[in-house]
Amino acid sequence: MKHTIKTITCIGAGYVGGPTMAVIAQKCPEIKVNVVDINPQRIAEWNDTDLDKLPIYEPGLKEVVKEARGRNLFFSTEVEACIREAEMIFISVNTPTKTYGVGKGMAADLKYVELSARQIARIAPEGKIVVEKSTLPVRTAQSIKTILEAEGNGNKFQVLSNPEFLAEGTAITDLHNPDRILIGGDQDEDGLAAIQALVDIYAHWVPREQIITTRLWSSELSKLTANAFLAQRISSINAISALCERTGADVDEIAHAIGADTRIGPKFLRSSVGFGGSCFQKDILNLVYLCRHFNLPEVADYWEGVVKMNDYQKHRFAKQIIDSLFNTVSGKKIAFLGWAFKKDTNDTRESAAIYVAKELLDDLAEIHIYDPKVKKEQIFRDLEYVYSQDPTQSFDPSVLQSLITIHEEPYQALENAHAIAILTEWDEFKTYDWQKIHTRMLKPAFVFDGRNILDASEMKKTGFEYRGIGKG
Ligand SMILES: NC(=O)C1=CN([C@@H]2O[C@H](COP(=O)(O)OP(=O)(O)OC[C@H]3O[C@@H](n4cnc5c(N)ncnc54)[C@H](O)[C@@H]3O)[C@@H](O)[C@H]2O)C=CC1
Numbered sequence: 001m002k003h004t005i006k007t008i009t010c011i012g013a014g015y016v017g018g019p020t021m022a023v024i025a026q027k028c029p030e031i032k033v034n035v036v037d038i039n040p041q042r043i044a045e046w047n048d049t050d051l052d053k054l055p056i057y058e059p060g061l062k063e064v065v066k067e068a069r070g071r072n073l074f075f076s077t078e079v080e081a082c083i084r085e086a087e088m089i090f091i092s093v094n095t096p097t098k099t100y101g102v103g104k105g106m107a108a109d110l111k112y113v114e115l116s117a118r119q120i121a122r123i124a125p126e127g128k129i130v131v132e133k134s135t136l137p138v139r140t141a142q143s144i145k146t147i148l149e150a151e152g153n154g155n156k157f158q159v160l161s162n163p164e165f166l167a168e169g170t171a172i173t174d175l176h177n178p179d180r181i182l183i184g185g186d187q188d189e190d191g192l193a194a195i196q197a198l199v200d201i202y203a204h205w206v207p208r209e210q211i212i213t214t215r216l217w218s219s220e221l222s223k224l225t226a227n228a229f230l231a232q233r234i235s236s237i238n239a240i241s242a243l244c245e246r247t248g249a250d251v252d253e254i255a256h257a258i259g260a261d262t263r264i265g266p267k268f269l270r271s272s273v274g275f276g277g278s279c280f281q282k283d284i285l286n287l288v289y290l291c292r293h294f295n296l297p298e299v300a301d302y303w304e305g306v307v308k309m310n311d312y313q314k315h316r317f318a319k320q321i322i323d324s325l326f327n328t329v330s331g332k333k334i335a336f337l338g339w340a341f342k343k344d345t346n347d348t349r350e351s352a353a354i355y356v357a358k359e360l361l362d363d364l365a366e367i368h369i370y371d372p373k374v375k376k377e378q379i380f381r382d383l384e385y386v387y388s389q390d391p392t393q394s395f396d397p398s399v400l401q402s403l404i405t406i407h408e409e410p411y412q413a414l415e416n417a418h419a420i421a422i423l424t425e426w427d428e429f430k431t432y433d434w435q436k437i438h439t440r441m442l443k444p445a446f447v448f449d450g451r452n453i454l455d456a457s458e459m460k461k462t463g464f465e466y467r468g469i470g471k472g
Protein backbone atom coordinates (compact mmCIF):
# COMPACT_ATOMS: atom_id res chain seq x y z
CA MET A 1 0.00 0.00 0.00
CA LYS A 2 1.52 3.32 -1.05
CA HIS A 3 1.46 6.08 1.56
CA THR A 4 1.11 9.73 0.70
CA ILE A 5 2.46 11.76 3.58
CA LYS A 6 0.83 15.17 3.86
CA THR A 7 1.37 15.78 7.56
CA ILE A 8 4.15 14.78 9.91
CA THR A 9 4.13 15.21 13.68
CA CYS A 10 7.27 14.99 15.76
CA ILE A 11 6.95 14.39 19.50
CA GLY A 12 9.85 16.16 21.23
CA ALA A 13 11.11 19.63 20.27
CA GLY A 14 14.66 19.20 21.53
CA TYR A 15 18.13 19.25 20.01
CA VAL A 16 17.11 16.57 17.52
CA GLY A 17 13.38 17.09 16.97
CA GLY A 18 13.65 20.85 16.41
CA PRO A 19 16.46 21.05 13.83
CA THR A 20 15.55 17.76 12.08
CA MET A 21 11.95 18.76 11.52
CA ALA A 22 12.93 22.30 10.55
CA VAL A 23 15.07 20.88 7.76
CA ILE A 24 12.38 18.40 6.62
CA ALA A 25 9.91 21.31 6.48
CA GLN A 26 12.41 23.44 4.59
CA LYS A 27 13.09 20.75 2.00
CA CYS A 28 9.51 19.45 1.66
CA PRO A 29 7.32 22.56 1.46
CA GLU A 30 4.26 20.49 0.48
CA ILE A 31 4.35 18.56 3.79
CA LYS A 32 2.97 20.10 6.96
CA VAL A 33 5.35 19.48 9.87
CA ASN A 34 4.17 19.83 13.49
CA VAL A 35 6.71 19.70 16.29
CA VAL A 36 5.07 19.15 19.66
CA ASP A 37 6.38 19.13 23.20
CA ILE A 38 4.98 18.96 26.71
CA ASN A 39 7.32 21.75 27.76
CA PRO A 40 5.40 24.99 27.05
CA GLN A 41 8.41 27.21 27.60
CA ARG A 42 10.42 25.35 24.99
CA ILE A 43 7.59 25.68 22.49
CA ALA A 44 7.21 29.39 23.28
CA GLU A 45 10.92 29.84 22.57
CA TRP A 46 10.63 27.99 19.26
CA ASN A 47 7.80 30.37 18.37
CA ASP A 48 9.58 33.53 19.52
CA THR A 49 9.64 36.23 16.83
CA ASP A 50 13.14 37.09 18.01
CA LEU A 51 15.09 34.25 16.38
CA ASP A 52 17.96 34.79 18.81
CA LYS A 53 15.67 33.34 21.48
CA LEU A 54 15.29 29.89 19.91
CA PRO A 55 15.83 27.31 22.67
CA ILE A 56 18.98 25.92 21.12
CA TYR A 57 21.92 27.57 19.47
CA GLU A 58 23.03 25.98 16.19
CA PRO A 59 24.76 27.77 13.33
CA GLY A 60 22.31 28.11 10.41
CA LEU A 61 19.23 27.09 12.41
CA LYS A 62 17.72 30.57 12.56
CA GLU A 63 17.71 30.84 8.78
CA VAL A 64 15.97 27.48 8.32
CA VAL A 65 13.33 28.29 10.96
CA LYS A 66 12.77 31.71 9.43
CA GLU A 67 12.13 30.16 6.03
CA ALA A 68 9.72 27.42 7.10
CA ARG A 69 8.05 28.49 10.35
CA GLY A 70 4.42 29.53 9.83
CA ARG A 71 4.58 28.19 6.24
CA ASN A 72 4.63 24.45 6.84
CA LEU A 73 6.53 24.22 10.14
CA PHE A 74 4.59 24.61 13.38
CA PHE A 75 5.66 24.31 17.01
CA SER A 76 2.89 23.53 19.46
CA THR A 77 1.91 21.97 22.77
CA GLU A 78 -1.21 20.43 21.18
CA VAL A 79 0.23 16.93 21.27
CA GLU A 80 -3.03 15.03 20.85
CA ALA A 81 -4.46 17.14 18.02
CA CYS A 82 -1.19 16.89 16.11
CA ILE A 83 -1.03 13.11 16.60
CA ARG A 84 -4.54 12.78 15.18
CA GLU A 85 -3.70 14.92 12.18
CA ALA A 86 -0.48 13.23 11.01
CA GLU A 87 0.03 10.16 8.82
CA MET A 88 3.59 9.80 10.11
CA ILE A 89 4.70 10.40 13.71
CA PHE A 90 8.32 10.73 14.78
CA ILE A 91 9.22 10.01 18.40
CA SER A 92 12.17 12.23 19.27
CA VAL A 93 11.93 12.39 23.05
CA ASN A 94 14.84 12.13 25.46
CA THR A 95 16.18 8.69 26.43
CA PRO A 96 18.53 9.46 29.32
CA THR A 97 20.38 6.91 31.42
CA LYS A 98 18.08 5.50 34.11
CA THR A 99 18.60 7.10 37.51
CA TYR A 100 16.50 4.61 39.49
CA GLY A 101 15.59 0.95 39.85
CA VAL A 102 16.57 -1.87 37.52
CA GLY A 103 19.44 -0.82 35.25
CA LYS A 104 20.11 2.36 37.25
CA GLY A 105 23.15 4.20 35.89
CA MET A 106 23.36 1.99 32.79
CA ALA A 107 20.14 1.28 30.88
CA ALA A 108 18.28 3.86 28.79
CA ASP A 109 15.19 5.21 30.47
CA LEU A 110 12.43 4.52 27.98
CA LYS A 111 9.56 5.99 29.96
CA TYR A 112 9.12 9.00 27.65
CA VAL A 113 9.15 6.74 24.59
CA GLU A 114 6.62 4.41 26.16
CA LEU A 115 4.35 7.32 27.13
CA SER A 116 4.49 8.63 23.58
CA ALA A 117 3.64 5.20 22.15
CA ARG A 118 0.69 4.80 24.53
CA GLN A 119 -0.57 8.27 23.67
CA ILE A 120 -0.39 7.55 19.94
CA ALA A 121 -2.16 4.21 20.40
CA ARG A 122 -4.92 5.73 22.52
CA ILE A 123 -5.87 8.67 20.37
CA ALA A 124 -4.86 7.87 16.79
CA PRO A 125 -8.12 7.50 14.83
CA GLU A 126 -6.45 5.10 12.36
CA GLY A 127 -3.14 3.29 11.79
CA LYS A 128 -0.04 5.48 11.40
CA ILE A 129 3.62 5.12 10.59
CA VAL A 130 5.54 5.59 13.83
CA VAL A 131 9.21 6.49 13.42
CA GLU A 132 11.77 6.01 16.18
CA LYS A 133 14.05 9.04 15.94
CA SER A 134 15.30 8.79 19.51
CA THR A 135 18.31 6.55 20.09
CA LEU A 136 16.97 3.28 21.48
CA PRO A 137 18.18 -0.11 22.63
CA VAL A 138 17.99 -2.80 19.98
CA ARG A 139 14.51 -4.40 19.84
CA THR A 140 12.69 -1.38 21.31
CA ALA A 141 10.56 -1.30 18.16
CA GLN A 142 9.11 -4.60 19.33
CA SER A 143 7.97 -3.01 22.60
CA ILE A 144 6.50 -0.05 20.74
CA LYS A 145 4.64 -2.40 18.41
CA THR A 146 3.32 -4.41 21.33
CA ILE A 147 1.95 -1.26 22.97
CA LEU A 148 0.46 0.04 19.73
CA GLU A 149 -1.20 -3.29 19.03
CA ALA A 150 -2.48 -3.80 22.56
CA GLU A 151 -3.86 -0.31 23.03
CA GLY A 152 -4.42 0.79 19.46
CA ASN A 153 -8.18 0.12 19.07
CA GLY A 154 -7.50 -2.48 16.37
CA ASN A 155 -5.60 0.00 14.17
CA LYS A 156 -2.56 -1.27 12.25
CA PHE A 157 0.66 0.62 12.85
CA GLN A 158 4.04 0.39 11.16
CA VAL A 159 7.15 1.08 13.24
CA LEU A 160 10.32 2.34 11.56
CA SER A 161 13.73 3.04 13.03
CA ASN A 162 15.36 6.18 11.64
CA PRO A 163 18.22 7.10 13.98
CA GLU A 164 19.76 10.54 13.80
CA PHE A 165 23.48 11.02 13.24
CA LEU A 166 23.75 14.81 13.43
CA ALA A 167 26.36 16.29 15.75
CA GLU A 168 25.60 19.41 17.73
CA GLY A 169 27.27 22.57 16.53
CA THR A 170 27.07 21.30 12.94
CA ALA A 171 23.47 20.06 13.04
CA ILE A 172 22.22 22.02 10.06
CA THR A 173 25.11 21.14 7.73
CA ASP A 174 24.88 17.52 8.88
CA LEU A 175 21.15 17.49 8.14
CA HIS A 176 21.58 19.18 4.77
CA ASN A 177 24.45 16.88 3.71
CA PRO A 178 24.20 13.66 5.72
CA ASP A 179 26.80 10.93 5.13
CA ARG A 180 23.81 8.59 5.08
CA ILE A 181 20.22 8.27 6.17
CA LEU A 182 19.35 4.98 7.85
CA ILE A 183 15.84 3.54 7.81
CA GLY A 184 14.98 0.17 9.33
CA GLY A 185 11.63 -1.52 9.05
CA ASP A 186 9.80 -4.79 8.65
CA GLN A 187 10.58 -6.56 5.42
CA ASP A 188 7.02 -7.59 4.56
CA GLU A 189 4.84 -5.70 2.09
CA ASP A 190 3.44 -3.21 4.61
CA GLY A 191 6.83 -2.64 6.21
CA LEU A 192 8.50 -2.00 2.86
CA ALA A 193 5.74 0.47 1.91
CA ALA A 194 6.30 2.37 5.16
CA ILE A 195 10.06 2.43 4.53
CA GLN A 196 9.41 3.77 1.04
CA ALA A 197 7.23 6.59 2.43
CA LEU A 198 10.11 7.78 4.60
CA VAL A 199 12.65 7.30 1.79
CA ASP A 200 10.48 9.56 -0.39
CA ILE A 201 10.70 12.33 2.21
CA TYR A 202 14.49 12.25 2.50
CA ALA A 203 14.86 11.82 -1.27
CA HIS A 204 13.75 15.47 -1.60
CA TRP A 205 17.37 16.39 -0.89
CA VAL A 206 19.46 13.29 -0.13
CA PRO A 207 20.78 11.20 -3.07
CA ARG A 208 19.03 7.83 -3.09
CA GLU A 209 22.27 5.85 -2.83
CA GLN A 210 22.94 7.54 0.51
CA ILE A 211 19.65 6.32 1.96
CA ILE A 212 20.33 2.93 3.52
CA THR A 213 17.41 0.67 4.32
CA THR A 214 17.75 -2.31 6.67
CA ARG A 215 15.86 -4.58 8.98
CA LEU A 216 14.60 -2.96 12.18
CA TRP A 217 17.10 -4.45 14.61
CA SER A 218 20.09 -3.62 12.43
CA SER A 219 19.05 0.00 12.23
CA GLU A 220 18.55 0.32 15.98
CA LEU A 221 21.87 -1.35 16.76
CA SER A 222 23.76 0.63 14.08
CA LYS A 223 23.10 3.83 15.97
CA LEU A 224 24.53 2.55 19.25
CA THR A 225 27.44 1.03 17.37
CA ALA A 226 28.23 4.26 15.50
CA ASN A 227 28.39 6.25 18.73
CA ALA A 228 30.45 3.55 20.44
CA PHE A 229 33.00 3.53 17.58
CA LEU A 230 33.24 7.34 17.55
CA ALA A 231 33.72 7.55 21.30
CA GLN A 232 36.19 4.69 21.18
CA ARG A 233 38.43 6.68 18.83
CA ILE A 234 38.52 9.56 21.30
CA SER A 235 39.27 7.29 24.25
CA SER A 236 41.97 5.55 22.21
CA ILE A 237 43.77 8.79 21.33
CA ASN A 238 43.28 10.06 24.90
CA ALA A 239 44.86 6.88 26.25
CA ILE A 240 47.86 7.59 24.03
CA SER A 241 47.92 11.23 25.26
CA ALA A 242 48.68 9.98 28.77
CA LEU A 243 51.60 7.96 27.43
CA CYS A 244 52.82 10.96 25.42
CA GLU A 245 52.98 13.06 28.56
CA ARG A 246 55.21 10.45 30.20
CA THR A 247 57.47 9.87 27.22
CA GLY A 248 57.93 13.20 25.46
CA ALA A 249 55.91 12.30 22.36
CA ASP A 250 53.28 14.70 21.00
CA VAL A 251 49.75 13.37 20.61
CA ASP A 252 48.83 15.77 17.78
CA GLU A 253 51.82 14.58 15.76
CA ILE A 254 50.75 11.01 16.40
CA ALA A 255 47.15 11.72 15.39
CA HIS A 256 48.42 13.29 12.18
CA ALA A 257 50.76 10.38 11.45
CA ILE A 258 48.22 7.62 12.06
CA GLY A 259 45.35 9.56 10.47
CA ALA A 260 47.29 9.63 7.19
CA ASP A 261 46.68 5.90 6.95
CA THR A 262 43.50 5.79 4.89
CA ARG A 263 42.33 2.75 6.85
CA ILE A 264 42.37 4.83 10.04
CA GLY A 265 41.48 8.26 8.60
CA PRO A 266 42.13 11.68 10.15
CA LYS A 267 38.76 12.52 11.73
CA PHE A 268 37.84 12.20 15.39
CA LEU A 269 41.40 11.89 16.62
CA ARG A 270 41.56 15.16 18.57
CA SER A 271 42.84 14.42 22.02
CA SER A 272 40.94 16.39 24.64
CA VAL A 273 39.97 16.74 28.28
CA GLY A 274 37.40 14.04 27.52
CA PHE A 275 34.29 13.66 25.44
CA GLY A 276 31.01 15.05 26.70
CA GLY A 277 27.55 15.50 25.25
CA SER A 278 24.26 13.87 26.00
CA CYS A 279 24.84 10.73 23.99
CA PHE A 280 28.25 9.06 23.88
CA GLN A 281 28.35 7.97 27.51
CA LYS A 282 24.63 7.24 27.69
CA ASP A 283 24.65 5.16 24.52
CA ILE A 284 27.75 3.15 25.45
CA LEU A 285 26.39 2.42 28.93
CA ASN A 286 23.20 1.31 27.26
CA LEU A 287 25.21 -0.97 24.97
CA VAL A 288 27.10 -2.36 27.95
CA TYR A 289 23.82 -3.00 29.74
CA LEU A 290 22.43 -4.83 26.72
CA CYS A 291 25.55 -7.00 26.45
CA ARG A 292 25.27 -7.97 30.12
CA HIS A 293 21.55 -8.64 29.62
CA PHE A 294 22.37 -11.00 26.75
CA ASN A 295 25.07 -12.64 28.89
CA LEU A 296 28.06 -11.28 26.97
CA PRO A 297 30.23 -10.03 29.86
CA GLU A 298 33.47 -9.84 27.82
CA VAL A 299 31.80 -7.68 25.18
CA ALA A 300 30.29 -5.50 27.91
CA ASP A 301 33.66 -5.00 29.60
CA TYR A 302 35.30 -4.13 26.30
CA TRP A 303 32.92 -1.23 25.62
CA GLU A 304 32.77 -0.11 29.23
CA GLY A 305 36.51 0.54 28.95
CA VAL A 306 35.74 3.45 26.59
CA VAL A 307 33.75 5.23 29.30
CA LYS A 308 36.29 4.39 32.01
CA MET A 309 39.09 5.87 29.91
CA ASN A 310 37.03 9.02 29.46
CA ASP A 311 36.47 9.35 33.21
CA TYR A 312 40.20 8.85 33.70
CA GLN A 313 41.00 11.62 31.20
CA LYS A 314 38.75 14.17 32.97
CA HIS A 315 40.19 13.18 36.33
CA ARG A 316 43.77 13.35 35.00
CA PHE A 317 43.17 16.89 33.77
CA ALA A 318 41.78 18.09 37.13
CA LYS A 319 44.56 16.35 39.02
CA GLN A 320 47.22 17.93 36.83
CA ILE A 321 45.85 21.37 37.73
CA ILE A 322 45.92 20.61 41.45
CA ASP A 323 49.38 18.99 41.29
CA SER A 324 50.84 21.87 39.28
CA LEU A 325 49.44 24.46 41.66
CA PHE A 326 51.58 23.04 44.45
CA ASN A 327 49.11 20.39 45.49
CA THR A 328 46.16 22.57 46.41
CA VAL A 329 43.80 24.95 44.67
CA SER A 330 42.07 25.99 47.88
CA GLY A 331 41.28 29.73 47.74
CA LYS A 332 42.94 30.02 44.31
CA LYS A 333 41.26 31.64 41.35
CA ILE A 334 40.95 29.19 38.48
CA ALA A 335 39.45 30.66 35.31
CA PHE A 336 37.48 28.36 33.02
CA LEU A 337 37.25 29.24 29.35
CA GLY A 338 34.27 27.32 28.09
CA TRP A 339 31.54 25.27 29.71
CA ALA A 340 29.69 23.75 26.72
CA PHE A 341 30.64 20.16 25.82
CA LYS A 342 32.01 21.38 22.46
CA LYS A 343 32.14 24.61 20.50
CA ASP A 344 29.20 26.16 18.66
CA THR A 345 26.54 24.81 20.98
CA ASN A 346 24.98 25.98 24.22
CA ASP A 347 24.48 22.36 25.29
CA THR A 348 26.32 21.42 28.47
CA ARG A 349 25.04 17.89 29.04
CA GLU A 350 27.88 15.68 30.37
CA SER A 351 30.38 18.40 29.54
CA ALA A 352 33.87 17.56 30.82
CA ALA A 353 33.88 21.05 32.38
CA ILE A 354 31.31 19.95 34.97
CA TYR A 355 33.42 17.07 36.24
CA VAL A 356 36.68 19.02 36.23
CA ALA A 357 34.94 21.83 38.14
CA LYS A 358 33.64 19.39 40.72
CA GLU A 359 37.08 17.98 41.45
CA LEU A 360 38.51 21.47 41.84
CA LEU A 361 35.57 22.59 44.01
CA ASP A 362 36.11 19.57 46.22
CA ASP A 363 39.56 21.08 46.80
CA LEU A 364 37.88 24.48 47.47
CA ALA A 365 39.01 26.29 44.33
CA GLU A 366 37.33 29.59 43.39
CA ILE A 367 36.21 29.06 39.83
CA HIS A 368 35.46 31.91 37.42
CA ILE A 369 33.69 30.80 34.29
CA TYR A 370 33.23 32.39 30.89
CA ASP A 371 31.39 30.70 28.03
CA PRO A 372 30.11 32.68 25.05
CA LYS A 373 26.77 30.81 24.83
CA VAL A 374 25.96 29.05 28.09
CA LYS A 375 23.64 30.79 30.55
CA LYS A 376 24.56 31.30 34.20
CA GLU A 377 21.53 29.37 35.50
CA GLN A 378 22.52 26.36 33.39
CA ILE A 379 26.00 26.25 34.95
CA PHE A 380 24.55 26.24 38.45
CA ARG A 381 22.01 23.59 37.46
CA ASP A 382 24.83 21.39 36.14
CA LEU A 383 26.85 21.71 39.32
CA GLU A 384 23.89 21.16 41.61
CA TYR A 385 23.05 18.04 39.63
CA VAL A 386 26.57 16.60 39.77
CA TYR A 387 26.68 17.11 43.53
CA SER A 388 23.25 15.55 43.93
CA GLN A 389 24.62 12.40 42.25
CA ASP A 390 27.52 12.06 44.68
CA PRO A 391 26.32 10.12 47.73
CA THR A 392 29.65 10.69 49.52
CA GLN A 393 29.10 14.43 49.81
CA SER A 394 26.63 16.50 51.71
CA PHE A 395 25.81 19.40 49.46
CA ASP A 396 25.42 22.99 50.59
CA PRO A 397 24.30 25.20 47.67
CA SER A 398 25.48 28.37 49.42
CA VAL A 399 29.07 27.08 49.22
CA LEU A 400 28.64 26.72 45.48
CA GLN A 401 27.39 30.31 45.20
CA SER A 402 30.46 31.55 47.07
CA LEU A 403 32.98 29.52 45.06
CA ILE A 404 31.59 30.06 41.55
CA THR A 405 31.48 33.32 39.60
CA ILE A 406 30.07 33.49 36.10
CA HIS A 407 31.31 36.23 33.76
CA GLU A 408 29.69 37.82 30.73
CA GLU A 409 33.08 38.91 29.43
CA PRO A 410 36.35 36.91 29.31
CA TYR A 411 39.04 39.33 30.47
CA GLN A 412 37.47 39.85 33.88
CA ALA A 413 37.26 36.12 34.38
CA LEU A 414 40.98 35.80 33.67
CA GLU A 415 42.20 38.80 35.71
CA ASN A 416 44.35 37.84 38.71
CA ALA A 417 43.82 34.14 38.06
CA HIS A 418 46.33 31.58 39.28
CA ALA A 419 45.49 29.37 36.35
CA ILE A 420 43.36 29.20 33.23
CA ALA A 421 41.74 25.96 32.10
CA ILE A 422 40.41 25.73 28.55
CA LEU A 423 37.47 23.34 28.56
CA THR A 424 35.76 24.10 25.24
CA GLU A 425 37.42 24.80 21.89
CA TRP A 426 35.52 28.03 21.07
CA ASP A 427 37.34 29.78 18.19
CA GLU A 428 37.26 33.16 19.94
CA PHE A 429 39.68 31.91 22.63
CA LYS A 430 42.44 31.76 20.01
CA THR A 431 41.96 35.44 19.19
CA TYR A 432 42.45 36.79 22.71
CA ASP A 433 45.33 39.10 23.62
CA TRP A 434 47.32 36.50 25.52
CA GLN A 435 50.14 38.96 26.24
CA LYS A 436 47.68 41.23 28.04
CA ILE A 437 46.17 38.26 29.88
CA HIS A 438 49.64 37.16 31.02
CA THR A 439 50.45 40.54 32.55
CA ARG A 440 47.21 40.49 34.51
CA MET A 441 47.59 37.00 35.98
CA LEU A 442 49.36 35.85 39.12
CA LYS A 443 52.73 34.23 38.46
CA PRO A 444 53.61 31.56 37.59
CA ALA A 445 50.75 31.96 35.11
CA PHE A 446 49.44 28.50 34.29
CA VAL A 447 47.36 27.63 31.23
CA PHE A 448 45.90 24.11 31.01
CA ASP A 449 44.71 23.74 27.47
CA GLY A 450 42.20 20.89 27.54
CA ARG A 451 41.61 21.26 23.80
CA ASN A 452 45.11 21.95 22.45
CA ILE A 453 43.83 25.05 20.66
CA LEU A 454 46.64 27.46 21.53
CA ASP A 455 50.15 27.52 20.07
CA ALA A 456 52.33 25.93 22.74
CA SER A 457 55.57 27.61 21.73
CA GLU A 458 53.96 31.08 21.45
CA MET A 459 52.36 30.64 24.87
CA LYS A 460 55.66 29.61 26.43
CA LYS A 461 57.41 32.54 24.75
CA THR A 462 54.80 34.87 26.27
CA GLY A 463 55.82 33.51 29.67
CA PHE A 464 53.01 31.09 30.44
CA GLU A 465 53.46 27.76 32.17
CA TYR A 466 51.55 26.09 29.35
CA ARG A 467 50.29 22.50 29.56
CA GLY A 468 48.55 20.92 26.59
CA ILE A 469 47.00 17.46 26.46
CA GLY A 470 49.42 14.76 25.39
CA LYS A 471 52.34 17.12 25.00
CA GLY A 472 55.37 15.47 26.48
N1 LIG B 1 21.37 15.67 21.05
C1 LIG B 1 21.88 15.12 19.97
O1 LIG B 1 22.77 15.65 19.33
C2 LIG B 1 21.38 13.81 19.48
C3 LIG B 1 20.41 13.09 20.18
N2 LIG B 1 19.95 11.89 19.71
C4 LIG B 1 18.90 11.17 20.41
O2 LIG B 1 17.66 11.86 20.17
C5 LIG B 1 16.80 11.77 21.31
C6 LIG B 1 16.39 13.16 21.75
O3 LIG B 1 17.55 13.85 22.16
P1 LIG B 1 17.53 15.43 22.36
O4 LIG B 1 16.73 16.08 21.29
O5 LIG B 1 18.93 15.83 22.57
O6 LIG B 1 16.71 15.53 23.75
P2 LIG B 1 16.06 16.83 24.41
O7 LIG B 1 15.98 16.57 25.85
O8 LIG B 1 16.73 18.07 23.90
O9 LIG B 1 14.58 16.86 23.79
C7 LIG B 1 13.58 15.92 24.09
C8 LIG B 1 12.25 16.66 24.21
O10 LIG B 1 11.22 15.70 24.33
C9 LIG B 1 10.20 16.27 25.15
N3 LIG B 1 9.29 15.22 25.63
C10 LIG B 1 9.57 14.20 26.49
N4 LIG B 1 8.48 13.44 26.66
C11 LIG B 1 7.49 13.96 25.90
C12 LIG B 1 6.15 13.60 25.63
N5 LIG B 1 5.60 12.52 26.20
N6 LIG B 1 5.42 14.36 24.79
C13 LIG B 1 5.97 15.45 24.22
N7 LIG B 1 7.25 15.84 24.41
C14 LIG B 1 8.01 15.10 25.24
C15 LIG B 1 10.97 16.96 26.24
O11 LIG B 1 10.18 17.94 26.88
C16 LIG B 1 12.15 17.56 25.45
O12 LIG B 1 11.89 18.90 25.04
C17 LIG B 1 17.59 10.97 22.36
O13 LIG B 1 17.22 9.63 22.26
C18 LIG B 1 19.03 11.13 21.92
O14 LIG B 1 19.81 10.03 22.29
C19 LIG B 1 20.40 11.38 18.53
C20 LIG B 1 21.34 12.05 17.78
C21 LIG B 1 21.89 13.31 18.18
Ligand SMILES: O=C(O)[C@H]1O[C@H](OP(=O)(O)OP(=O)(O)OC[C@H]2O[C@@H](n3ccc(=O)[nH]c3=O)[C@H](O)[C@@H]2O)[C@H](O)[C@@H](O)[C@@H]1O
Pocket: 135, 164, 165, 166, 167, 168, 169, 227, 230, 234, 267, 268, 269, 270, 271, 272, 273, 274, 275, 276, 277, 278, 279, 280, 341, 342, 343
Ligand atom coordinates in the same frame (compact mmCIF):
# COMPACT_ATOMS: atom_id res chain seq x y z
O1 LIG C 1 23.96 10.55 19.03
C1 LIG C 1 24.36 11.68 19.22
O2 LIG C 1 23.97 12.43 20.10
C2 LIG C 1 25.44 12.26 18.37
O3 LIG C 1 26.67 12.12 19.14
C3 LIG C 1 27.80 12.70 18.52
O4 LIG C 1 27.60 14.09 18.29
P1 LIG C 1 27.81 15.18 19.44
O5 LIG C 1 27.89 14.52 20.77
O6 LIG C 1 26.79 16.23 19.23
O7 LIG C 1 29.21 15.86 19.10
P2 LIG C 1 30.64 15.27 18.67
O8 LIG C 1 31.23 16.15 17.66
O9 LIG C 1 30.58 13.84 18.34
O10 LIG C 1 31.49 15.46 20.00
C4 LIG C 1 31.24 14.68 21.16
C5 LIG C 1 32.31 14.97 22.19
O11 LIG C 1 33.56 14.41 21.78
C6 LIG C 1 34.57 15.40 21.81
N1 LIG C 1 35.55 15.11 20.74
C7 LIG C 1 35.14 14.94 19.46
C8 LIG C 1 36.05 14.63 18.48
C9 LIG C 1 37.40 14.49 18.79
O12 LIG C 1 38.28 14.21 17.93
N2 LIG C 1 37.78 14.67 20.07
C10 LIG C 1 36.89 14.96 21.07
O13 LIG C 1 37.28 15.10 22.25
C11 LIG C 1 33.83 16.70 21.61
O14 LIG C 1 34.56 17.80 22.07
C12 LIG C 1 32.58 16.45 22.42
O15 LIG C 1 32.81 16.69 23.78
C13 LIG C 1 28.04 12.03 17.16
O16 LIG C 1 29.14 12.67 16.52
C14 LIG C 1 26.80 12.15 16.29
O17 LIG C 1 26.99 11.44 15.07
C15 LIG C 1 25.60 11.56 17.03
O18 LIG C 1 24.42 11.73 16.27
